[in-house]
Amino acid sequence: MSLDRDTLLDIYTRTMKVARFDEKMRSLLMSGKLATIYYTMRGQELVTSAMMAALNQDDYLVTTYRGQHDQIAKGVPLDLLIAEIAGRATGTCKGKGGSMHITHPATGVMVTTGVVGSGLPIANGLALSSQNRKDGKVTVTCFGDGATNIGAFHEAMNMAQLYKLPVIFLCQNNRYGEHTAFADHTRVDSIVTRAAAYGMKGVKVDGNDAVAMYAAAKEAVDRARAGEGPTLIEAMCYRMMGHFFGADFSYMPPEHIEEMKAEDPLPKLNALMLEHQFTQAELDAIVAKLEAEIEAAVEFAFSSPFPDADEIRKDVFEEEIAA
């Protein structure tokens, strides 16, 4: 399969938006301008951009603490996102959520959870709602390789297949769960083998290959929309840095580091674009535009006010808590 130029350009733009955003965040953290917990997605940019390119704006997404790429690729406005990460009143969640809890229903981002594996059962509920209402929406839930060892994964996979829910389980297998390598937390070679245990369709794909990743995503979306039920996608990728920004990753063996550098999705995608007769100048122009957008978003975020202390009494319940 090959990709048409529009789709390719779409994937490229989403990917580079994520990549430049991530660079900016790391530089803000490094310089001390921003102080917060931040889980970089360096190395996983393409997986999610290809997935989101296969979705509609109103499809649902449930993701994790390492989910800023998922949210951006899904369409969360950068200014609101960065303001939220910086704890400002203008953020998506008024500064009450932060990077681990980004929510933006307007772009379908319904939940971002900091609890490993908890997004899967919730994704089923969103999909169950779509099934009952026949609204044609598809739900995608992103999680890591480590998350497949928590009970919630098992319960959710079984229920999704039982009800044939329009949900896609996108496992971004970055080969580590915190400091623990894949082979040290799981006996099977591939997570996708587990799909069979639920009678579910499973696909393993190279998440750094735009063509293959998009094909897998598209097929899963089409199946879900057609009422054919869920798919487990295991997208192979690398976590090219520590677990969170600033964390040590000296536990990664040198061979692993060599391997992941060779598989870096960004240069690979650039080469693919050139193969498809995009010029480097065209691509650079796209990136320059994205960089300007990111600068403006950062400016917006840092010039925004902090939330009012009264916010603590709001949104606990529908009715405000008395002072």
Added chain:
Amino acid sequence: MSEAETLEAVAPRAKKPKQITMVQALNAAIDEAMAADEGVILLGEDVGAKQGGGVFKVSSGLTEKYGEHRIRATPISEQAIMGACVGAALTGMRPIAEIMLMNFVTVAMDQIVNHAAKLRFMSGGQTNVPMVIRTTTGVGVGFGGQHSDMLEAWFAHVPGLKIVTPSNAADARGLMRSAIECNDPVIFIENILCYGLKSDDPGTDYRVPLGQAAIAREGSDVSLITYGRTVLDALEVAETLAAESVSVEVIDLRTIAPFDEATVTASVRKTGRAVVLHEAVRAYGTGAEIASRLHESLFNELKAPVQRIGGAFSAVPMASVLEQAWIPKKEEIAAAIRTTMDWKR
């Protein structure tokens, strides 16, 4: 015509209202809510028609009316049930999760505490979770340590959850309707021993507002504050003590959290004495919170320190003699009341 027959003919006796059990009341409330709103769905183990409408028959007849898409018989997967309800609620549906027994809620705590309770707040009010978690429990039927606990204090400690428990069938009907209509997650605790209790049927579209306690019996000497099954014990003790000229006011909280501070404070301000009673373990229970609040707000007006009565500090035992030793006893309640009456400063 005899005198009785004449009376009947002239003024037919007011028709005696229909009586319903708590199970029928809950079934009726859910049925009505499902008829009124397509978004109301029920997920739980054995709840479908094929399984006989639930272990306690609360969902009896509902699959036949609303179909398997709305009455979802689930695998034994409490996390998946709870998560699915959270997700559906985020889209504006009003799911009801049936957790067969309250102890099994413990395997779904993450979804309740980290998600259902917090998503409204953490999203800055962009989303909310209008779901009901129905669950049942109760001490006194020999179910032992893992099938009897009252865990309301755990949930009352979590911002974002409302906790409701009816003591009679009419309240069950009205509270269930309100819980389903609430835009935040509600934990609805049913006591197995109350399922067969009958009330006059309050009829369709009956609602008891959340957050409002009821004065189950008026009195002037002591306020006895309780909820759920122990309301029945409280009323009995109040009757017994009336013979000793002690006038006990019984308050049925109905909603445990948020706490109806206004009703309770007004009562205790009037009586000057309070006893808090619950079936849950006494230590660190909701009674401690209530007693503390009363001491904070009414210290100078109290004629005696607030007394607390609750379950013993052990797992709920199986053997009937032990179970009866574990559970708060009527003599204990009466003794606590007398303690407040006899208190000398």
